[in-house]
Amino acid sequence: MAEIETPAGVANELRDALRSVLGDAGVVSDPALLAARSGDWSEATKMPPALVLLPRTPQQVADVLALCARHRQRIVVQGGLTGLAGGATPAPAEVALSLARLDRIEDIDAVGGTATVQAGVVLEELQARVESQDWYFPLDLGARGSCQVGGNAATNAGGNRVIRYGTMRELVQGIEVALPDGRLLTMMNRVTKNTTGVDLKHLFIGAEGTLGVITRLVLKLSPRPTASSAALCALPSFEAATRLVRDMRRALPGLSAFEVMWSDFMEAAQEIGGLRPAFAEASPVYALVETQGARQEEDRDQLERFLGEALEAGSVSDVVVAQSQGDAHRLWAYRETIGEMLGQLKPHAAFDVGVPMAAMDSFVRTVRDALQSRFPAQRHLFFGHIGDGNLHVLSGPHGSAESLHRVEQLVYEAVGAVGGSISAEHGIGVVKKEFLHFTRSDAELELMRSLKALLDPAGILNTGRVFAPTTSV
């Protein structure tokens, strides 16, 4: 963690006004508490905020924004602080607006399958509450125990099950947003289909808090799956993986995960995670697949039959189908050693890029060759949610900030060359800002800046995240 700097002060007049809106308990200046809000899970330089504000209602959020706009006081919005792009890490002299006390699950509609929640609800808590009513909130990611649904929406979070259920954007039906001018925009739509002009919620989903603060959400639920089957497939080539995912989506519409691991990842998983090889022979590519449904045996038989035929046809080289929950955990363990790998390969460069499927194979070869020739002593691991064209690359350990930067430059240039995305699910924040031009054109950045100027003319809200506020900055 980088050194913690001393925060700049906040004008007394503003501080008093904030206290009158939030009460004394809602305006925190205790240095230990400020230090605890000095950064997210990224490598961005930590810095405590000048104050932490803890509103308890959406209206208080709006009031705080109006006050800060009047005083030109910059704000950083903070959810569970699990972001990987530094978006919630304070910049000098910013106050932190925490959603932690907006933590109420207001309603679960068990007929229509929607949950109405405040933005500060922790993802895992929502998942549990919804499942207790026989519904399911399919968004799932490693940070589930700390991340908040408001942050999930602001960053358009993804995860393992996007192939079936979509990203957070597809799961948000209604939204409430506090705008930087102090207005509260309430659009708590509870119907799936609503074609009545510009769908304004998309201005805020994925915008990483640059245009407004999400205060409440209506989330779309799915019926809770009561059965789940998993299998690990060894594949003769990446091309075989692209055919397999297409054929599985057609034949097994319950397909809920399709995770690809290249051989370098699998070897590292076995070594670092202390796991036994799943197959007698190594393969160039592996796919971990999962289906969700309602009939355990029937669903597993269906998966087994499908993969048996694929094996006979030679489109799969070998396969292990989980016969129990324990088996399934053992198969997922290869993929989940990523936590240990991230720890062991520090300092590392970790990527979350989008690459068109048709370009994926040559992308991986080109980038792997380039990394291996320039950094022969390091590990370079490739894996990802390939059903969504989402590739993760982990490269490390690297001795210097300079070589980390060279790795980043190399990977993002290659992404730009294939028309991919420099961030499939983690967002831009501050750490990927300098690479944004590889994915977004000047015209797009200009339009984002116009939207920022329209909605946040005082430039107080998460300013400097994602894109520079003006072309000259």
Next chain:
Amino acid sequence: MAEIETPAGVANELRDALRSVLGDAGVVSDPALLAARSGDWSEATKMPPALVLLPRTPQQVADVLALCARHRQRIVVQGGLTGLAGGATPAPAEVALSLARLDRIEDIDAVGGTATVQAGVVLEELQARVESQDWYFPLDLGARGSCQVGGNAATNAGGNRVIRYGTMRELVQGIEVALPDGRLLTMMNRVTKNTTGVDLKHLFIGAEGTLGVITRLVLKLSPRPTASSAALCALPSFEAATRLVRDMRRALPGLSAFEVMWSDFMEAAQEIGGLRPAFAEASPVYALVETQGARQEEDRDQLERFLGEALEAGSVSDVVVAQSQGDAHRLWAYRETIGEMLGQLKPHAAFDVGVPMAAMDSFVRTVRDALQSRFPAQRHLFFGHIGDGNLHVLSGPHGSAESLHRVEQLVYEAVGAVGGSISAEHGIGVVKKEFLHFTRSDAELELMRSLKALLDPAGILNTGRVFAPTTSV
């Protein structure tokens, strides 16, 4: 059809400039051709445009917008003219910008499952081309033979299979838009997950051409289903339908349609369509269900087993499972008599509203009772894509414009009262503009107007559609 008025003229200087961009063949002033572009499928008053412009490239679209902005010449954007809300019907002195010649399917990526197309491609042509390559474009609606994909995106079209594949919004991965200031904003993203700042395409999807003209699209394909099963279920109550759709989504993830018809609709279908009753006894509610997959027999067996168990459990009163394609067509025939009903019940009021599932039953009862008591001589039919909370109501024949308006007022007020949407899939255009306030707040309308002023400061593009350009108009 209402009377066709004579169009106002276009300044010679602009006309010459348009010819220099589009060539003589691209600027049409022949009265017969103008008359052919005088309106869409809605009841909005027809009026020929002052000219029809036929650009052949996206850049020409952008150039036309820049020219018209300079001359303050208003434009109406026209696709296949199949809209039901009057959005493409010219207002006085408007020129029509037709996308008909931007009709190229540029690329089908058979590995990644995307189609790159120009906006004027006809939906049915795209469906066929994609299916010939073993992929599937799931958006489908009655107008498929005429409507264009650009219009589908501009209106966020829905249709029967939204329950599985989403609306058009979920099927658009990349977009290119000509802005009213003459810029061409190219965002032809080909990856599913792209979290790199504000996702600007959503400003244009569903905005009905008020903010820009969609010129090209990257569309997400699904593997082509090679099997399809259908069944018609008689249900003891609407509540049973809500449980059935939840349980089917859980157990049969291939569920691709769940169409509900109330008994009044079913009786009218039998009478007007000359169809035999499917069941010996009438039921209050019917559900027509469809699954799509890859194995005809296995999938049908699975559907049959599921519905057999539902029948035993009493959650379904009776059921017919299609044993052949012919059977399936006979079951869909009940739903598809809607075409004949619309013809026979003219003049009618037809609705496409979104209602939260939990409020649907009482909504239907309240609205039916109110309509029956005020208009006892008319038919009032209820049906819809209930898996998406999308209800259609057809009421007619009504003798006067005044009674049609009373029906509209009654239905939209009831929609507003349950927090529903006055348009689930058809859009607002001009015909539903006066009712928009039942679904969208003043703050939302104000923000839409700000976006309009930002992107179309000269106010030339589809102005007056969806919302009035200023609060005072």
